[in-house]
Amino acid sequence: MTIRIVLADDQPLVRAGLRMVITDASDIEIVGEAGTGAEALGLARELRPDVVVMDIRMPVMDGIEATRLIKELSDPPNVLILTTFDDDENVYAALRAGAGGFLVKDMVLEDILAAVRVVAAGDALIAPGVTRRLIEGFVERGPVRTSRRREIEGITEREREVLV
DSSP: OOEEEEEEOSOHHHHHHHHHHHHTOTTEEEEEEESSHHHHHHHHHHHOOSEEEEOSOOSSSOHHHHHHHHHTSSSOOEEEEEESOOOHHHHHHHHHHTOSEEEETTSOHHHHHHHHHHHHTTOOEEOHHHHHHHHHHHHHHOSOOOOOOOOOOSOOHHHHHHHO
C-alpha cells in the first residue's frame, strides 16, 4: 500500500529536498505541497492524504493550529511535525494539537522516511533528543499524587473489600 502525503513547509527549498528523497521511496507518494498551514488544511480536506508532514512556523496559519484543525476533520490524516524549533513549548503544543510525531529537520533523511511510515501506521514517534528531554521532565516532577480515597456509603464491608 502506498502512503499518500502532503508536505507543508513555507521554505520551497526544504520541500524540494524532501521531494527528492521521498520520490525514491516506492511506498510513499507526495500528493500535494503547501507553503502555509491554511494551504495544508485545505489540501488535507481535498486530497485526504494518509500523513501531513508539517512545519511549525509558517505564514497565514502556523503548523500547530493547522494540525489542530486537521485533526478535527472527519477521518483525519496523521500529522508528523518536522521543524527546526524543538523547544518544549512547541513539542507540547504539537502533541496537544494531535500530532502523531515530532521530528527535527537535522535528522537523517532515512529516519524521516521511517517516521512517515510509523505515523502512517497510527503509531507515534518523537525525535530521540526530544524524547530524552520529555522523560527527564517527567522524572523531575516525581510521582503523580492521587487524591484522597473517597468513602463510599451504604455498602457492606465485604463489598468495600471487593472494590478495593
